Amino acid sequence: xxxxxxxxxxxxxxxxxxxxxxxxxxxxxxxxxxxxxxxxxxxxxxxxxxxxxxxxxxxxxxxxxxxxxxxxxxxxxxxxxxxxxxxxxxxxxxxxxxxxxxxxxxxxxxxxxxxxxxxxxxxxxxxxxxxxxxxxxxxxxxxxxxxxxxxxxxxxxxxxxxxxxxxxxxxxxxxxxxxxxxxxxxxxxxxxxxxxxxxxxxxxxxxxxxxxxxxxxxxxxxxxxxxxxxxxxxxxxxxxxxxxxxxxxxxxxxxxxxxxxxxxxxxxxxxxxxxxxxxxxxxxxxxxxxxxxxxxxxxxxxxxxxxxxxxxxxxxxxxxxxxxxxxxxxxxxxxxxxxxxxxxxxxxxxxxxxxxxxxxxxxxxxxxxxxxxxxxxxxxxxxxxxxxxxxxxxxxxxxxxxxxxxxxxxxxxxxxxxxxxxxxxxxxxxxxxxxxxxxxxxxxxxxxxxxxxxxxxxxxxxxxxxxxxxxxxxxxxxxxxxxxxxxxxxxxxxxxxxxxxxxxxxxxxxxxxxxxxxxxxxxxxxxxxxxxxxxxxxxxxxxxxxxxxxxxxxxxxxxxxxxxxxxxxxxxxxxxxxxxxxxxxxxxxxxxxxxxxxxxxxxxxxxxxxxxxxxxxxxxxxxxxxxxxxxxxxxxxxxxxxxxxxxxxxxxxxxxxxxxxxxxxxxxxxxxxxxxxxx
Numbered sequence: 235x236x237x238x239x240x241x242x243x244x245x246x247x248x249x250x251x252x253x254x255x256x257x258x259x260x261x262x263x264x265x266x267x268x269x270x271x272x273x274x275x276x277x278x279x280x281x282x283x284x285x286x287x288x289x290x291x292x293x294x295x296x297x298x299x300x301x302x303x304x305x306x307x308x309x310x311x312x313x314x315x316x317x318x319x320x321x322x323x324x325x326x327x328x329x330x331x332x333x334x335x336x337x338x339x340x341x342x343x344x345x346x347x348x349x350x351x352x353x354x355x356x357x358x359x360x361x362x363x364x365x366x367x368x369x370x371x372x373x374x375x376x377x378x379x380x381x382x383x384x385x386x387x388x389x390x391x392x393x394x395x396x397x398x399x400x401x402x403x404x405x406x407x408x409x410x411x412x413x414x415x416x417x418x419x420x421x422x423x424x425x426x427x428x429x430x431x432x433x434x435x436x437x438x439x440x441x442x443x444x445x446x447x448x449x450x451x452x453x454x455x456x457x458x459x460x461x462x463x464x465x466x467x468x469x470x471x472x473x474x475x476x477x478x479x480x481x482x483x484x485x486x487x488x489x490x491x492x493x494x495x496x497x498x499x500x501x502x503x504x505x506x507x508x509x510x511x512x513x514x515x516x517x518x519x520x521x522x523x524x525x526x527x528x529x530x531x532x533x534x535x536x537x538x539x540x541x542x543x544x545x546x547x548x549x550x551x552x553x554x555x556x557x558x559x560x561x562x563x564x565x566x567x568x569x570x571x572x573x574x575x576x577x578x579x580x581x582x583x584x585x586x587x588x589x590x591x592x593x594x595x596x597x598x599x600x601x602x603x604x605x606x607x608x609x610x611x612x613x614x615x616x617x618x619x620x621x622x623x624x625x626x627x628x629x630x631x632x633x634x635x636x637x638x639x640x641x642x643x644x645x646x647x648x649x650x651x652x653x654x655x656x657x658x659x660x661x662x663x664x665x666x667x668x669x670x671x672x673x674x675x676x677x678x679x680x681x682x683x684x685x686x687x688x689x690x691x692x693x694x695x696x697x698x699x700x701x702x703x704x705x706x707x708x709x710x711x712x713x714x715x716x717x718x719x720x721x722x723x724x725x726x727x728x729x730x731x732x733x734x735x736x737x738x739x740x741x742x743x744x745x746x747x748x749x750x751x752x753x754x755x756x757x758x759x760x761x762x763x764x765x766x767x768x769x770x771x772x773x774x775x776x777x778x779x780x781x782x783x784x785x786x787x788x789x790x791x792x793x794x795x796x797x798x799x800x801x802x803x804x805x806x807x808x809x810x811x812x813x814x815x816x817x818x819x820x821x822x823x824x825x826x827x828x829x830x831x832x833x834x835x836x837x838x839x840x841x842x843x844x845x846x847x848x849x850x851x852x853x854x855x856x857x858x859x860x861x862x863x864x865x866x867x868x869x870x871x872x873x874x875x876x877x878x879x880x881x882x883x884x885x886x887x888x889x890x891x892x893x894x895x896x897x898x899x900x901x902x903x904x905x906x907x908x909x910x911x912x913x
Contacts (some may be wrong), residue, residue: 240293240302243323245284246333250340253279254367257798261360266419271359273348280341282373287333294330300760301326303444305380311639322380324443327757328593332377332525333623335600339517340370342724345508346608349721350615352394359520362402366513369395373518377525382441382449382483384433385529389486389522393420396519400506412502419499423489430482437464437479442530450532459537480540481534483526491577495572498835501570503704508611511566515573516604523871524580524596531589533826542675545585545666549679549686552578554833561829564621565610568697570646573603576688579662582683586676590755594739595658597754602646602655605728607638613701616714623697625716628706632714635722637702639729644698646732648691649799656796657736659687664741664791687795691802699810715771742792 257272269275294301305322325333344366351362372395376388394417403414434441434449442448455461456472476543487493492500500520504511514520527534527544534541555574562568576599583592614621616633630637646655661681670677706712739754809818819826828834 240290240304240323240325240638242286242380243290243302243325245336246283246290246378247371249279249282249286249371250367250374251369252370254364255366256486257360257367257545260677261364264574265360268360270348270352272363273344273359273365276344276363276910277341279367279371280337280384282343283336283370284334284341285338287797290325291327291330294325294327295757295760301444303380305442313842319383320381320442321384322442323378324380325378326444327760328528330520331593331597331757333374335597336370336373336377336517336521339600339604340366343509343513345720346512346611346724347507349718350509350611351507358402362507362778365395365399365402369399369513369518373522376522380443382431382434382443382530384711385526386427386435386486388402389427389490389526390424390777392519392522393417393424393490395589396503398419400503402510407503408503412505413831414498415827416499416503418495420489423485423487423496423855426485427487430479430485430676433467433479433482433889437466437475450530450536453533454537465699474485475535476533477540483530484540487523487527488547489523490526491520491581492574493523493547493578493581494554495835497551497555497574497831498839500574501567501832504564504566504570508566508607508614510790511569512604512607512611515569515607516600518579520573521596524577524584524592527581527584527591528593528596534584535587541585541587541761542673543585545582545676545679548578548581548583548585549666549682550578551575552582553682553686553689554578554865555746556686556693558829558832559693560689561822561826562693563624565613565623565626565697565701566607566621568623569603572606572690572693576603576647578686579659582666582679583662585679586662586666586669588669589660590758591658591661591665593758594754595655595662596656597738598646598654598735601728602643602653602732605639605643605725605732606647608721608724608728609643612636612717612725613640615717615721617710618715620708622711623700624707626701626706626711627704628702628711629714630702631759633717636717636725640702640727641698642729642732644694646736648803649687649795650691650734651792651796652736652801653837654734654736656799657740657742659663660792660795661739661741663795664788667791668787668878684795684798687798688802689762691799692806693802695803695806696810699806700815703811704813704815742788747773775794799897832912 239663251794253272253275256275257268260268261272290302302325303322305320307318308321309319322839342613344363347362347366351359356362369392372388372391376385376392379388397413397417400416401409403409406415418609431441438449438452440447440449443450445451452461452464453472453476456464464472466472468475468478470478489496500515503514506514534544555571555578559568559571559575562571576595580592580595580599583589583595610621612633613626613629613636616629616636617626642653643871646653649656649659663680666680666683668678670680737751742750743751745747809815812818822829831837
């Protein structure tokens, strides 16, 4: 049993890729032969990936090394200074956990699409399901990539797929614009990532994640004075140069995971189909950045300044995005800012040294955020594709399955005990607190993350009350469109997971009762003896502090977090579970205007592009054409002019050549006579 999943590991990504080819080719040449526009091949393929992913996870658990790793040489290096480019597969506790998450969410999104896309008579379904298949295959390949170069390639392919799917309705004005914005903003971050990959190659001669010659191991040896020296640049010492490399890779992470300031693409991405939003936000593109930091966590753990910056960016993003979610009118917009905020928590956890805490939140968030987006999709179907929450209300009685599933996801998102989000978010905040006691920067990041808990509870239940409670505010809400089993089944599955997934790592309960309930810690600690996973505890650059005792610290952290979440939910109940809820948002006045316009970040970016970047580009263009090209063209003109004059003496007449030789000799003799023979 142990060897079979390893041999079949490429099939985890190959199956969705096959569904992509089927939907693309059959849909193009014989669409009548394609069942449900490509949905059935997609469902079967992602279900197969899920089975193989679970099988691989079991095999990794039973394997004595705790991992499978194999690679092939893609391009062989030439010469002593060259290095090989390799493709490889790495299956360890972290990657197999993520494979299960991605494939599970993907199969549920495919099933849900039967109700959201097929039942609505949508055109272009083969293109839609081809995009989903390629998106899923790209993310799965990224997850089990064994080196940074391979990860970068699939990182980019994930971005391409998001562009295709966000712009699916390309005949409308909004989706193509949103797709281009997502592509360009994330590409900006990926430029830094690419330079970082090249820098890692140039420094270590490898980008492997694991093994004695992996770059995290080599970096640790260099900093410990135990390994051979490596190539550094810009005159920096190894510690500073490694920090530069970490920041360059972090640029790609900030773009993909929509962290400040490269987060502005994500709300616009709601222009795509809602099932695509669920896949992007929960398990694929936005998750890719956070997963990458976790994947090379052994390298980041060596860089205390970079770790502090990761925590600060995460804490600020968590609060910043949460404030914008409190005034949005469209249900998917609220969830978009929620996604930005929640990935901020994951970055906070990683920067605080909470490797397991951040990974735990990555897992629970995948379930409850996919649930909330699919629940929003169910509401949108019922409202005849109207997403404005002001036009809803009273859907609780009309859509009980959607309501209770959505409520489960909302309780998890808000961090209400005992739902899954409470356990994971609380552990992130706990890690930030105990390590923040020794780090002012981390303590500030913790404070921002803690304050964001209140806003999270507020905007989450504001969304619930506006959508499902009270009286219907429009005729559509009074008589909503019915949804089928293909919509309800994914909601029930994800609603159950949102409620119980937190049981795998109940740190507060374990501290209070003494009962071992930290199964995720055990799972991640079972990985290879390398600097990629469970050595995080020995590498975090912060000293751990406690308030009184460990038990008191846990209870204080959990109690304050839960109290803030309940306070936010209570405030939303007082203001929005009322007959006329709109007036409470309008009473915010200018604050509402600023928040509704997202602190005018888009306007600032447009000004930056038109007012700063474009004039500088014009000046640079004039300098290039007037000075650089002028010099080059001037030299060329002189050469052409001189050549044109000199070529006239090349007449081909022998007597002319004899005359020129004689005149040259006469001139030379005259010169010698005048100078006295001295040259």
